[in-house]
Amino acid sequence: xxxxxxxxxxxxxxxxxxxHSGGMAHIYRVRYSRGAPDPGFAMxxxxxxxxxxxxxxxxxxxxxxxxxxxxxxxxxxxxxVAAGDLQHVPYLVMEYxxxxxxQHWLDLPQRPGADEVARxxxxxALAAHSLHQQNTVHLDLKPANVLMRTDGTAVLLDFxxxxxxxxxxxxxxxxxxxVGSPAWIAPEQVVGIRGDPRSDIFAIGVMLYQxxxxxxxxxxxxxxxxxxxxxxxxxxxxxxRQPQLPPWxxxxxxxxxxxxxxxxxxxAAHLALDLRHPEQVVLTERGRRTEGTGLxxxxxxxxxxxxxxxxxxxxxxxxxxxxxxxxxxxxHEDITDATLYSLRQAAARSxxxxxxxxxxxxxxxxxxxxxxxxxxxxxTSVHRRHLARLQLWAQPLALPxxxxxxxxxxxxxxxxxxxxxxxxxxxxxxxxxxxxxxxxLQRLLATVPIKVAMxxxxxxxxxxxxxxxxxxxxxxxxxxxxx
Numbered sequence: 001x002x003x004x005x006x007x008x009x010x011x012x013x014x015x016x017x018x019x020h021s022g023g024m025a026h027i028y029r030v031r032y033s034r035g036a037p038d039p040g041f042a043m044x045x046x047x048x049x050x051x052x053x054x055x056x057x058x059x060x061x062x063x064x065x066x067x068x069x070x071x072x073x074x075x076x077x078x079x080x081v082a083a084g085d086l087q088h089v090p091y092l093v094m095e096y097x098x099x100x101x102x103q104h105w106l107d108l109p110q111r112p113g114a115d116e117v118a119r120x121x122x123x124x125a126l127a128a129h130s131l132h133q134q135n136t137v138h139l140d141l142k143p144a145n146v147l148m149r150t151d152g153t154a155v156l157l158d159f160x161x162x163x164x165x166x167x168x169x170x171x172x173x174x175x176x177x178x179v180g181s182p183a184w185i186a187p188e189q190v191v192g193i194r195g196d197p198r199s200d201i202f203a204i205g206v207m208l209y210q211x212x213x214x215x216x217x218x219x220x221x222x223x224x225x226x227x228x229x230x231x232x233x234x235x236x237x238x239x240x241r242q243p244q245l246p247p248w249x250x251x252x253x254x255x256x257x258x259x260x261x262x263x264x265x266x267x268a269a270h271l272a273l274d275l276r277h278p279e280q281v282v283l284t285e286r287g288r289r290t291e292g293t294g295l296x297x298x299x300x301x302x303x304x305x306x307x308x309x310x311x312x313x314x315x316x317x318x319x320x321x322x323x324x325x326x327x328x329x330x331x332h333e334d335i336t337d338a339t340l341y342s343l344r345q346a347a348a349r350s351x352x353x354x355x356x357x358x359x360x361x362x363x364x365x366x367x368x369x370x371x372x373x374x375x376x377x378x379x380t381s382v383h384r385r386h387l388a389r390l391q392l393w394a395q396p397l398a399l400p401x402x403x404x405x406x407x408x409x410x411x412x413x414x415x416x417x418x419x420x421x422x423x424x425x426x427x428x429x430x431x432x433x434x435x436x437x438x439x440x441l442q443r444l445l446a447t448v449p450i451k452v453a454m455x456x457x458x459x460x461x462x463x464x465x466x467x468x469x470x471x472x473x474x475x476x477x478x479x480x481x482x483x
Contacts, residue, residue, distance in 0.1 A: 205256025251287030324428030
């Protein structure tokens with residue numbers, strides 16, 4: 001369809017100007033015509049290119065985006081307004097989101113530092129996690145499709161290749177081939193496997209690699225054979241290209257880029273938690289590597305990849321719910337050994353039934369505990385002491401297949417600090433003891449667990465000591481009560 005001139009009216013919308021003209025679509029700034037009420041936000045109209053020379057995927061992609069935009073919600077997607085049908089003029093009207101795409105950071109003369117890469121990565125991961133919780137997988141994440149608002153949150157754009165597990169996958173039905181942008185497509189997408197949220201994690205890994213090194217990890221392959229190589233090939237380690245990069249960042253990036261989805265982060269929330277707390281990233285050979293993977297490893301992966309073919313994926317929301325982030329809130333004082341034991345037992349039960357779940361141990365200390373008066377009471381010393389206590393408490397919970405981290409938060413409001421951590425890190429289960437958390441007034445003993453239970457966005461398990469401590473040295477048949 002040819003470009004529409006400013007002032008053109010279409011189905012109650014007035015075209016203002018064309019702000020983007022690409023190979024797939026034209027995007028216009030629009031407003032309501034004839035005195036319609038103001039929606040409260042700026043709008044754009046996306047009109048797909050559908051000329052005789054365009055492939056069927058353009059039509060299917062329009063139908064997919066039309067479907068997806070109406071069923072996803074939240075701050076990480078544009079708000080849907082209206083749509084035109086294929087028989088007249090196909091278009092999508094949606095919220096116009098102000099901001100810069102990730103391409104802006106890639107075009108800067110200097111590479112962003114590790115902290116900036118991590119900040120951008122957290123925003124994209126949380127946006128992807130929000131989609132996955134709605135049973136939607138984007139499947140075309142790339143710098144041009146990620147918009148950063150001025151407040152630091154990410155908005156995902158262009159859902160033409162996406163799929164929602166509760167609706168028909170039109171692209172899978174129409175096109176039995178790899179669908180996606182070659183530089184960012186995940187290995188399983190290459191063989192037609194759609195709907196796995198870890199495919200988006202792979203794409204985020206490609207973008208993190210770009211931001212950190214200025215290069216694409218797999219180049220821009222143009223053939224099916226070139227695409228299939230990522231089923232068994234590893235990219236050059238980022239620190240080989242940029243030696244100044246910290247090992248923790250390489251660890252995170254290469255974990256995202258694992259050829260097998262099962263070896264990547266189990267959810268985008270897990271990825272965001274590592275990027276937010278680099279000091280807690282567990283370094284493996286991935287983070288220390290400065291040379292490429294050996295031929296033997298590639299050969300084993302090649303043989304395994306030869307048997308991969310299309311198969312349906314589970315519900316994304318169910319898949320990420322099976323690998324929750326379990327948060328345990330531990331008081332730093334006024335707590336008995338019996339309560340500590342009961343908390344550990346409750347945490348073990350929450351982790352043990354969910355392979356891949358992550359444990360986050362959190363304690364909140366008051367600002368008055370840190371003082372520069374002496375080395376023993378310095379902020380660094382106090383935090384280190386409480387961190388060591390958390391790590392000691394968590395040692396028995398070092399179960400195979402579970403990652404854990406410990407966090408000391410300084411705040412005057414314990415309940416608010418715990419809730420904020422749970423919200424910010426997309427915690428699924430919060431295990432909380434009926435303890436004082438340092439509050440000295442006995443009449444306020446119950447306020448912390450009650451406030452947390454009322455405000456937390458997740459399941460809260462309130463643990464109370466059920467047996468005398470002398471009996472806890474021999475675990476009872478059913479374990480201590482937790483409720």
